[in-house]
Amino acid sequence: MTDFQRGVSRPGRLSLVGTMLQENTDPQVQQRYQARVIHPRRHRITTILEAAQALGQINHDADLTIAVPMCTGNWYGRALAGDPAPTDWPTRTATLVWRALGGEVREPES
DSSP: OHHHHHEEEEEHHHHHHHHHHHHHOOHHHHHHIIIIHHHHHHHHHHHHHHHHHHHTOOTTOOOOHHHHHHHHHHHHHHHHHHHHHTHHHHHHHHHHHHTTTTOOOOOOOO
Protein backbone atom coordinates (compact mmCIF):
# COMPACT_ATOMS: atom_id res chain seq x y z
CA MET A 1 0.00 0.00 0.00
CA THR A 2 2.91 2.31 0.75
CA ASP A 3 4.41 1.67 -2.70
CA PHE A 4 1.03 2.37 -4.30
CA GLN A 5 0.67 5.63 -2.36
CA ARG A 6 4.18 6.71 -3.33
CA GLY A 7 3.55 5.95 -7.00
CA VAL A 8 0.11 7.50 -7.32
CA SER A 9 1.24 10.62 -5.44
CA ARG A 10 3.87 11.51 -8.02
CA PRO A 11 3.03 14.46 -10.26
CA GLY A 12 0.81 13.50 -13.18
CA ARG A 13 0.08 9.95 -12.02
CA LEU A 14 -3.47 10.59 -10.88
CA SER A 15 -4.34 12.43 -14.08
CA LEU A 16 -2.93 9.47 -16.03
CA VAL A 17 -5.58 7.28 -14.41
CA GLY A 18 -8.24 9.73 -15.57
CA THR A 19 -6.86 9.57 -19.09
CA MET A 20 -7.07 5.78 -19.06
CA LEU A 21 -10.77 6.03 -18.19
CA GLN A 22 -11.70 8.32 -21.07
CA GLU A 23 -13.65 6.78 -23.92
CA ASN A 24 -11.42 8.39 -26.54
CA THR A 25 -8.18 6.91 -25.17
CA ASP A 26 -6.67 4.46 -27.62
CA PRO A 27 -7.67 0.93 -26.53
CA GLN A 28 -4.12 -0.33 -27.10
CA VAL A 29 -2.78 2.33 -24.73
CA GLN A 30 -5.38 1.33 -22.14
CA GLN A 31 -4.47 -2.34 -22.54
CA ARG A 32 -0.77 -1.59 -22.17
CA TYR A 33 -1.44 0.45 -19.00
CA GLN A 34 -3.54 -2.36 -17.58
CA ALA A 35 -0.88 -4.96 -18.45
CA ARG A 36 2.05 -2.97 -17.05
CA VAL A 37 0.46 -1.19 -14.08
CA ILE A 38 -2.94 -2.49 -13.00
CA HIS A 39 -2.56 -6.24 -13.48
CA PRO A 40 0.87 -6.53 -11.78
CA ARG A 41 -0.36 -4.46 -8.81
CA ARG A 42 -3.50 -6.54 -8.43
CA HIS A 43 -1.47 -9.73 -8.82
CA ARG A 44 0.85 -8.72 -5.97
CA ILE A 45 -2.07 -7.96 -3.66
CA THR A 46 -3.91 -11.14 -4.66
CA THR A 47 -0.79 -13.25 -4.04
CA ILE A 48 -0.42 -11.81 -0.54
CA LEU A 49 -4.07 -12.41 0.32
CA GLU A 50 -4.10 -15.93 -1.17
CA ALA A 51 -1.05 -16.79 0.94
CA ALA A 52 -2.88 -15.46 4.00
CA GLN A 53 -5.84 -17.70 3.14
CA ALA A 54 -3.59 -20.73 2.77
CA LEU A 55 -2.06 -20.00 6.18
CA GLY A 56 -5.48 -19.56 7.77
CA GLN A 57 -4.79 -15.91 8.60
CA ILE A 58 -7.94 -14.73 6.83
CA ASN A 59 -11.22 -16.48 6.07
CA HIS A 60 -10.94 -19.30 3.53
CA ASP A 61 -13.99 -17.89 1.72
CA ALA A 62 -12.89 -14.25 1.84
CA ASP A 63 -14.03 -12.38 -1.27
CA LEU A 64 -10.71 -11.42 -2.83
CA THR A 65 -12.42 -10.37 -6.07
CA ILE A 66 -13.90 -7.42 -4.18
CA ALA A 67 -11.12 -6.92 -1.62
CA VAL A 68 -8.26 -6.48 -4.07
CA PRO A 69 -9.66 -3.43 -5.90
CA MET A 70 -10.79 -2.00 -2.54
CA CYS A 71 -7.14 -1.72 -1.56
CA THR A 72 -6.46 0.98 -4.13
CA GLY A 73 -9.92 2.11 -5.15
CA ASN A 74 -10.52 4.09 -2.00
CA TRP A 75 -7.51 6.27 -2.89
CA TYR A 76 -9.15 7.25 -6.17
CA GLY A 77 -12.49 7.84 -4.46
CA ARG A 78 -10.89 10.24 -2.01
CA ALA A 79 -9.03 12.02 -4.79
CA LEU A 80 -12.22 12.51 -6.81
CA ALA A 81 -13.96 13.94 -3.75
CA GLY A 82 -11.06 16.32 -3.11
CA ASP A 83 -10.38 14.59 0.19
CA PRO A 84 -6.65 14.15 0.73
CA ALA A 85 -5.55 10.79 2.07
CA PRO A 86 -4.23 10.77 5.63
CA THR A 87 -0.51 10.18 6.04
CA ASP A 88 -1.19 6.78 7.58
CA TRP A 89 -3.43 5.75 4.66
CA PRO A 90 -1.45 2.58 3.81
CA THR A 91 -1.73 1.15 7.32
CA ARG A 92 -5.35 2.14 7.80
CA THR A 93 -6.38 0.72 4.42
CA ALA A 94 -4.49 -2.54 4.93
CA THR A 95 -5.95 -2.90 8.43
CA LEU A 96 -9.50 -2.30 7.25
CA VAL A 97 -9.25 -4.78 4.37
CA TRP A 98 -7.47 -7.35 6.55
CA ARG A 99 -10.20 -7.16 9.20
CA ALA A 100 -12.93 -7.32 6.55
CA LEU A 101 -11.41 -10.57 5.31
CA GLY A 102 -11.45 -12.07 8.79
CA GLY A 103 -7.87 -11.31 9.79
CA GLU A 104 -6.88 -10.28 13.26
CA VAL A 105 -4.79 -7.20 13.81
CA ARG A 106 -2.32 -7.27 16.64
CA GLU A 107 -1.65 -4.01 18.39
CA PRO A 108 2.04 -3.09 18.55
CA GLU A 109 3.68 -3.87 21.85
CA SER A 110 4.72 -0.88 23.93
